[in-house]
Amino acid sequence: MAANGAASHHAVVLILDYGSQYTQLITRRVRELCMFSMLFPGDASLERIKSVSPHVVILSGGPNSVHVEDSPRVPDGFFEYCAERNVPVLGICYGMQMITQLLGGEVKAAAHGGEYGRMPMDIAPASQLFSFLSSSTVNVWMSHGDEAVKLPTGFTAVAKSHQGAIVAIEDTVRNVYGFQFHPEVMHTEHGMEMIKHFLIGIAHVPADWNMGQVLEEQLQKIALLVGPTEHAICALSGGVDSTVAATLVHKVLGDRLHCVFVDNGLLRLNEQQRVMDTFNNHLHLPVTCVDHTKPMLDRLTGVSDPEAKRKAIGAEFIEVFKNYATELEKTLGVKPMYLVQGTLYPDVIESCPPPGSGQKHSHMIKSHHNVGGLPKDLQFTLIEPFRDLFKDEVRAVGRLLGVPEQFIKRHPFPGPGLAVRVLGDVTEEGKLDTLREVDEIFVNCIREYGLYDEIWQAFAVFLPIKAVGVQGDQRTHSHVVALRAVNSADGMTADWYNFTPAFLRDVSTRICNKVRTVNRVVYDITSKPPGTIEWE
Incomplete structure (x- = not known):
């Protein structure tokens, strides 16, 4: 038993996750509008969905193809439940394709090879989804290899790409909508306004989350x-x-x-x-x-x-x-x-x-x-x-x-501590002591350069390898450490911090000079995804 959960006190915007790299961003965008969002796995049962009494459901994007056997989909009875309770549904990318396929339309591999990156779309003269826009052409962020070629009965195509693909659909009677593009990413013009308009103007979600x-x-x-x-x-x-x-x-x-x-x-x-x-x-x-x-x-x-x-x-x-x-x-x-x-x-x-x-x-x-x-x-x-x-x-x-x-403003530190920053057995002699020294030098250097508050998290990692080096005109065979610094809003996604070469040179020199058990320093330039912030 746990004292937690805010769903019972707020209108719930439920996001079903089908594997998109942007799913967490949808969750964050909703909360930025002072609305409570919850994230469930895409194969959550209908009973679990019902348990939070969602005010609206958003179906995320994902890497699968809806026309392939065993592809993920909403549970049986989902659309019937939403219709009965008048719960609006918005599908994004894979989510829109799933709506199309499950409600009687057809999705196929794009004949032109798909659409990726920033691309213009043309908006139909009258639509619920884009009624707030004065422009008829908007640049949006695409990332799809499949496309809807036949819409279910009752749906209207309200936007098409310049290549002719259907990229926005709506059925105002059933209250079901779809974007083939990603409004949640900053590369989509008016993307945040699109989400806001759907949630407030169409779904009428109260902004009751602060x-x-x-x-x-x-x-x-x-x-x-x-x-x-x-x-x-x-x-x-x-x-x-x-x-x-x-x-x-x-x-x-x-x-x-x-x-x-x-x-x-x-x-x-x-x-x-x-x-x-x-x-x-x-x-x-x-x-x-x-x-x-x-x-x-x-x-x-x-x-x-x-x-x-x-x-x-x-x-x-x-x-x-x-x-x-x-x-x-x-x-x-x-x-x-x-x-x-x-x-x-x-x-x-x-x-x-x-x-x-x-x-x-x-x-x-x-x-x-x-x-x-x-x-x-x-x-x-x-x-x-x-x-x-x-x-x-x-x-x-x-x-x-x-x-x-x-x-x-203190940087996050993992609950398991340095155990997840020493790769392999943490108890082998000297590993933890070496890592502590390296980490202290790295973080102190960041503070000296006035960068601490600019970085979300910074730390060192002890690697289970040794490298040949030269220290004091002598050959050494010593440990290798990695440095990691990232920026993030919430830890779900992150990008590596772009230190100047002068800073990296300085911190590497300090570590190798002061920590005699280390002769090589590397810097991790991997974002999340594909990596995680911590190495373990």
């Missing part, structure tokens, strides 16, 4: 969930999410909240001292530091698989909290049965149901230690006030709660 309301709702939920004599433990990592969560819950529970910061041996250089100083002197939260270094590193000995690491770390964290709850019971006479975590919406999305869940078109990116890494016998009721939020939204809540700005 962080002030979210804060008040979560305070009320926690007050209702936790009894007047009950206590809770908060898992503090030192990051923004858990700290803001602790501050929020502390407003309700006061001294019935017991914050625990676990030194698991996987922290950055001097991290324990910095975090405890911040909590005690700036946030004034009651925090107990538990040294769990030896048990954690013992548990990780010989473990190289990233998923196995995350699950082991999650299990060890829970053991700490269970033991701490037992100790509190001895001293207070009350055993805390609630566990507060700073879980975010991206954690939930990336830790989606594994194989065997029946969601064959959904893919688990990685099990976050606080979601997929939790044991089945948890023995706590979870309080996760930010389970529906993205990172930037949590920062907004933190500002409302008065969390210091220097802490709000």
Whole structure:
């Protein structure tokens, strides 16, 4: 059980994900309009869709072809349910093709080879989708190899590309619409206005989602969930999410909240001292530091698989909290049965149901230690006030709660710590110490150059390889480290930060001069997708 979920208090814009690289962007665009959006896998059951009573449903793009056997599609009864409840449906790219195919039209491979990139489209004189536009020609972002060649009964083509492909459709009676292009990307002219017009002008979604309301709702939920004599433990990592969560819950529970910061041996250089100083002197939260270094590193000995690491770390964290709850019971006479975590919406999305869940078109990116890494016998009721939020939204809540700005702007740090930045077995001699030194030099250099607030996240990675080098006129065979810095709005997509050559030269020289176990530094220039932000 968890204290989370905002769907019951807000009109829900439900997005069904069919694998597009832009799906997360749709979710973000909706929230930018002060509307609550939820993201479900494309093969979610009709029962799950009904459970959130969506005000509108958006079907995302994706890499599949609807005319191929076993391609993903909405569940049986979906369109009937939406018609009965008068729930508008918008299909984007693959979503539009699926609407066409399932409702009696026809989709084929494009005779001209498809359309990709920025292209002009011509808009029909009268349409619901584009009634707000004065221009009859708009440049939009295309990315499709299939196209609708026959529309279902009742549908009208309201826009065509210059190559003649149908790129926008509508059936105003059934309240079903489609874009063959991607309005959510910045390359589409008036794209945000198109989404806004559909949601407000056609679907009549109320703009009732803002962080002030979210804060008040979560305070009320926690007050209702936790009894007047009950206590809770908060898992503090030192990051923004858990700290803001602790501050929020502390407003309700006061001294019935017991914050625990676990030194698991996987922290950055001097991290324990910095975090405890911040909590005690700036946030004034009651925090107990538990040294769990030896048990954690013992548990990780010989473990190289990233998923196995995350699950082991999650299990060890829970053991700490269970033991701490037992100790509190001895001293207070009350055993805390609630566990507060700073879980975010991206954690939930990336830790989606594994194989065997029946969601064959959904893919688990990685099990976050606080979601997929939790044991089945948890023995706590979870309080996760930010389970529906993205990172930037949590920062907004933190500002409302008065969390210091220097802490709000702190770069994200993964819950599993340096375990996911040491590739392979983290316990081999010297790996963690080397990484700590390198990371400290890298981040300090970023601060010296005045770049810290320009970058969303920056860190070093210890690679499981050695390279030949020359240091002090002698041959060396030493470790290789990678540096990673990205910009992102919410962690779901990211692009690498374009440092100047002078900065990269400086930081590489500092690392190789000061960390004698390293003789080679590389810089990661991979975006997300195709990579993830962390290497594991």
